[in-house]
Amino acid sequence: MKLLVISDVHGNFDALEALVGNENYDKMVFLGDAVDYGPEPEKVLDFLKSNSDVNIMGNHDNAVITGASCNCSFDMLELSDYTRENISMKLLGKTDMDFLKTFHLNYELDTGNGLAYLVHASPYNNLDGYLFANEAERVFRDKQFFDKYRYILVGHTHFMMVYRNKIINPGSAGQPRDFSGKPSYVVIDTENETIAMRKFNYDHERVLAKLKALVKDENIYKKLKRYYV
Template identity: 40%
Template sequence: MHLIISDAHANYDALTRILESVRYDSVIFLGDSVDYGPQPAETLDLLREVGSIILKGNHDAAAAHGISCRCAEELRPLSGYTREKVTMKFLSKEDLMFLAGLPEKVEIEVDGKRIYAVHASPRNHLYGYVMPDISDEKLASELYDVDSLNPFPRRLDHDLILLGHTHRAMMRKLKSIILNPGSVGQPRDGDPRASFALLGEEVRIERIDYDVENVVRKIKDLKLEKWAEESLISILRSGSTNNISRA
């Protein structure tokens, strides 16, 4: 059994809950270990301990290279604030070098299944959005027409295409199975439970409860500005960004 996870976002409690509750032979992590959550260093350490494959996400790139995460506009103030006040405060130079060296995509074979894994999209490895409500036509174009960072564009013909980034779980079937396991640490689909996927003979998405209020306590201990604290807590409790505050 192979565990597929994404977007942990420094939520060590949620990640630990999944890892302690699921039997797995390997872990594929689709990126974004840092920002938003209170424990970036512990989360990254745990991923390095268990992760057979760890990809770079847009937030990982932002922390490692000092660039914009280019996330959704309404979340940019919160992202930038937590990166400055939490992520960069707790990560070591070695942590940042590790994030900088992560791959943006991998192509592997697992149990006879050919897998293409990326944080966001084959067209745009770090920043593309493939939302659950995308039409089949647009989805096919996004996935099969071009690998945008390959100088010789090609059609993907893998059995399973793994995506993260949206914080919304999705499984679709076209020529391939297209899977987004949702977010470990900060779901935004209205369900605050930690989300993950399991790959065996079949692939399935699962959710699991974890101690959200313990993470809330850790956020409060950081003594962040009120708007940021309230926004982070609201997202964790509701699984939604609808009620976040502005700086």
């Protein structure tokens, strides 16, 4: 089975559309954060509803449906709060909110060649943890995860990672933070046990024009723009 793993689309439907238009896969899993930052959260949710086999709750998804803080890093909090109030909460209707409420905090997926554990941030903190090398090693050595799961799939950091061929982060399919301008995803061939990490191009100017029309604060727009060029 070819498993397409995506995360952190953040309202960037143009990137999502470009990604799936150029990839072959059998199943898709989404590791959270469909909303905030980008201009078209409603289109992202419509796509996931029709195409994704499993959807995981991200901290931004949770913030939209509960009103809780997204607990973002300090440098992103201003952008998160602004776009949630002025984009996500204005464009999403009741059907969108109801769909977001169906997202899982975590999920066990049978890949046909072992179980995969899906979570947005970390097995130790589903919504807000940051799984970089130190915590990845801790998870890797934790027998409750090592013995049971072939793969542990996480998102949230917006950076790609494959740790010991077990813990996999596809990076962000909508808002990369390595300033390459190229979003990313992962395809796992579960039969052959291969992991393909991929980046792709899309029409940045199109999404920026949509953001410009929605973001009236020029300072906020300038800060957002650097993640889309």
